[in-house]
Amino acid sequence: MKRYTFIAALFIAFNSFAQDAAVFEGPVNGPKISFVEEKFEFGDIVQGTVVEHVFEFTNTGTAPLILQDVRTTCGCTVPVWPREPIPAGEKSKLTVKFNSTGKVGVQNKVITILSNAVNQSSRVMIVTNVTPKPS
Secondary structure, eight states, rough: OOOHHHHHHHHHHHHHHHOOOOOOOOOSOOOEEEEOOOOEEEEEEEOOOOEEEEEEEEEOOOSSSEEEEEEETTTTTTOOOSOOOOOOTTTTEEEEEOTTOOOOOOEEEOOOOOOOOSSSSSEEEEEEEEEOOOO
């Protein structure tokens, strides 16, 4: 009986130390990219339509932000991003064009932003439903 009591006491003691880590949202040392929105939905578009959306972001860190590369999941999605450093506290834009030629149905396109930020890889997404061209 003493053995079970001892094991139960150990179990309770160890569980009291196993708490979830709190997410620290304090000041950041270095650049940090923060998007106003991370997902944009175009709704329904007709096949062959080219649509464009501008994602706005801010460097909420303490050093200049440099976007090193922006990658897409498909050649139908073309990003345009600033090549110059974005100073701390400044805003900028990432423009994404989607060409629906040859596409039908729901399209989810992920755009991955690689930078020198503390959150090195960020993602935004565009979503649309491509309807066939009327005959």
